[in-house]
Amino acid sequence: xxxxxxxxxxxxxxxxxxxxxxxxxxxxxxxxxxxxxxxxxxxxxxxxxxxxxxxxxxxxxxxxxxxxxxxxxxxxxxxxxxxxxxxxxxxxxxxxxxxxxxxxxxxxxxxxxxxxxxxxxxxxxxxxxxxxxxxxxxxxxxxxxxxxxxxxxxxxxxxxxxxxxxxxxxxxxxxxxxxxxxxxxxxxxxxxxxxxxxxxxxxxxxxxxxxxxxxxxxxxxxxxxxxxxxxxxxxxxxxxxxxxxxxxxxxxxxxxxxxxxxxxxxxxxxxxxxxxxxxxxxxxxxxxxxxxxxxxxxxxxx
Numbered sequence: 001x002x003x004x005x006x007x008x009x010x011x012x013x014x015x016x017x018x019x020x021x022x023x024x025x026x027x028x029x030x031x032x033x034x035x036x037x038x039x040x041x042x043x044x045x046x047x048x049x050x051x052x053x054x055x056x057x058x059x060x061x062x063x064x065x066x067x068x069x070x071x072x073x074x075x076x077x078x079x080x081x082x083x084x085x086x087x088x089x090x091x092x093x094x095x096x097x098x099x100x101x102x103x104x105x106x107x108x109x110x111x112x113x114x115x116x117x118x119x120x121x122x123x124x125x126x127x128x129x130x131x132x133x134x135x136x137x138x139x140x141x142x143x144x145x146x147x148x149x150x151x152x153x154x155x156x157x158x159x160x161x162x163x164x165x166x167x168x169x170x171x172x173x174x175x176x177x178x179x180x181x182x183x184x185x186x187x188x189x190x191x192x193x194x195x196x197x198x199x200x201x202x203x204x205x206x207x208x209x210x211x212x213x214x215x216x217x218x219x220x221x222x223x224x225x226x227x228x229x230x231x232x233x234x235x236x237x238x239x240x241x242x243x244x245x246x247x248x249x250x251x252x253x254x255x256x257x258x259x260x261x262x263x264x265x266x267x268x269x270x271x272x273x274x275x276x277x278x279x280x281x282x283x284x285x286x287x288x289x290x291x292x293x294x295x296x297x298x299x300x301x302x
Contacts, residue, residue, distance in 0.1 A: 009156070009195075009196070009197060009294070010035075010036075010070060010096070010131075010156060010197075011035050011226075011294050012035050012036055012070070012156075012157060012197055012199060012225065012226040013035050013225070013226040013227075013238055013239050013241075013242035013243060014034040014035050014036075014226060014227065014229050014234070014235045014238035014239050014242070015034060015035065015036040015037075015038050015072065015199065015226060015227075015228045015229065016029060016032060016034040016036070016037055016038060016069075016228075016229045016232065016235060017038045017040050017044065017074070017202070017228060017229065017230050018037060018038065018039050018040060019040055019044040019045060019053075020039050020040050020041045020044070020045050020053035020054070020056060020057040020073075021044075021045045021046070021049040021052060021053040021056065023056060023060075026039060026056065026057070026060050026064075027060075028232075029064070029232075030063060030064065030067045031067075032069075032232050032235060033068070033069065033235065033239075034069050034229060034235045034238075034239075035069055035070065035226065035239070036069050036070040036071070036072045036096070037064050037067075037069050037070070037071050037072070038072050038073065038074050038099055038228065039057040039060070039061075039064070039071070039073045039074070040073075040074045041053050041054055041057060041073065041074060041075050041076055041082075041086055041090075042074050042075065042076050042077065042080075042101055043101075050076070050082055054082075054085065054086060054089050054090075055089070057073060057089070057090070058089040058090065061073075061090070061092065061094040061095060062094050064094070065093075065094035065095075070096040070097070071094060071095050071096055072095070072096055072097045072098065072099050072131075072133055073086075073090040073095060073098060073099065074098075074099035074100070074101065075087060075090060075098055075099070075100055076101075077100065077101045077102040078100075078102070078103075078108060078111070078112070079102070083100070083112070083115065084115055087112075087115050087116055087119045088119050088122065088123070090119075091116055091119035091120055091123055091125055091130050092119075092123040092124065092125050093123075093124065093125050093126075095125075095130060096130075096131060097130060097131030097132060097133055097156055098112075098116060098130060098131070098132055098133070099132075099133040099134075099135070099159070100112055100132065100133070100134055100135065101135040101137060101161065101164075102135060102137050102138065102141075102164065103134045103135060103136065103137075103141060103148055104138055104140040104141045104144065104148075105140070105144055105147070105148065106144065106147040106148050106150070106151035107151075108148075109132070109134055109148055109151035109152050109155065110151055110152060112132065112134075113132065113151075113152045113154050116130050116132070116154065128153075128154070130154065131154055131155070131156040131157075132152060132154045132155045132156065133155075133156060133157045133158070133159055133199070134148060134149075134155060134157075134158055134159070135158075135159045135160075135161050135164075136148065136158055136159070136160055136161065136165075136183075136187050137160075137161035137163075137164035137165050137168070138164065138165060138168040139165075139168055139169060141165075142165070142182075142183050142186050142187070145158075145186050145187055145189075145190035145191075146190040146193055146194060148190070149190045149191050149193070149194035149196055150193075150194040155194070155196055156196055156197060157191070157196055157197035157198070157199050157225075157226075158187060158190070158191045158194075158196060158197070158198060158199065159199040159200075159201075159228065160180075160183065160184060160187040160198070160199070160200055160201050160224075161201055162177075162180045162183075162184075162201035163201070165180065165183055166179060166180065177215070177218070180201075184200070184219070184222050184224075185222060188222045188223035188224055189223070191223075192223055197225045197226065198222075198223055198224045198225060199224060199225065199226045199227060199228065200216070200219035200222075200224040200226070200227040200228070201227075201228070202227070202228040202229070202230045203215050203216070203227070203230075203234065204230065206230055206231035206233060206234060209233065209234075209237055212234055212237050212238075213237050213241060216237065216238055216241040216242065217241055220241060220242060224242075225242060226238065226242050227241075227242070243291075243292065244288050244289075244291055244292045248288060249288070249289065249292050251285075252285035252286070252288045252289050253285075253289065254272060255272060255277055255281060255282055255285035256282060256285050256286060256289070258270050258271075258272045258277055259277050259281075259282040259285075262277075
């Protein structure tokens with residue numbers, strides 16, 4: 001199969017968590033427009049409701065798939081004893097991918113991938129069609145970031161979990177996020193090296209849209225391509241932040257046009273608005289234009 005269960009890297013600017021034990025919230029989500037639904041069987045579901053949540057989410061998966069966004073259920077971690085049952089219920093023709101937390105090594109990714117492969121056979125899904133979104137949430141995971149990202153061709157994205165990471169490190173969260181700067185960088189660089197998407201940790205102050213925007217903008221500067229939403233009000237902000245603006249798209253086009261004109265004149269570089277344009281600069285501009293096209297977006301901001 002190609003990298004990540006799809007012929008092209010998916011657009012995952014906003015991924016909306018929906019508690020798997022809340023039928024009303026699952027129903028309400030169908031009218032929303034994130035890039036992906038993430039019906040959650042893990043942290044948002046109390047231990048006593050895990051089985052009921054699994055059945056509830058399995059029943060709503062076809063309707064979610066028809067709604068338009070990709071469907072990427074989050075299953076329980078390997079050490080929960082629930083992973084195999086979750087995968088048997090979640091993997092199928094209506095599921096784009098599986099999100100699995102607390103991955104620490106490449107061998108764990110391989111184990112999950114083999115379980116997914118068996119579930120595809122059992123549930124009539126096309127072999128190799130189910131992607132993986134794996135969460136890096138510990139010191140061990142950060143140290144092993146690249147080997148985890150590159151462990152399986154199923155992996156479409158890697159997600160950073162700041163809350164579990166800081167808990168594992170025994171450190172407190174800070175308003176300026178300085179305590180997670182290294183881990184954020186490590187995840188993003190490893191994802192890029194492996195050719196998959198980097199997705200940033202959720203932002204929990206959901207009643208502060210201005211702070212969310214600043215946090216998402218910072219994540220974008222690290223190289224993250226999307227972020228998890230814990231509230232519907234976060235979706236539009238994330239979609240805008242992780243899409244190129246009109247200004248960026250327009251400038252990128254001017255860069256490409258100026259460089260192509262220079263090439264026709266036999267030059268390997270030129271300038272635009274007093275700034276040198278050479279091969280790395282034009283590659284960056286072309287990448288931005290491809291990103292805008294992939295998102296079905298021609299620049300939504302200023």
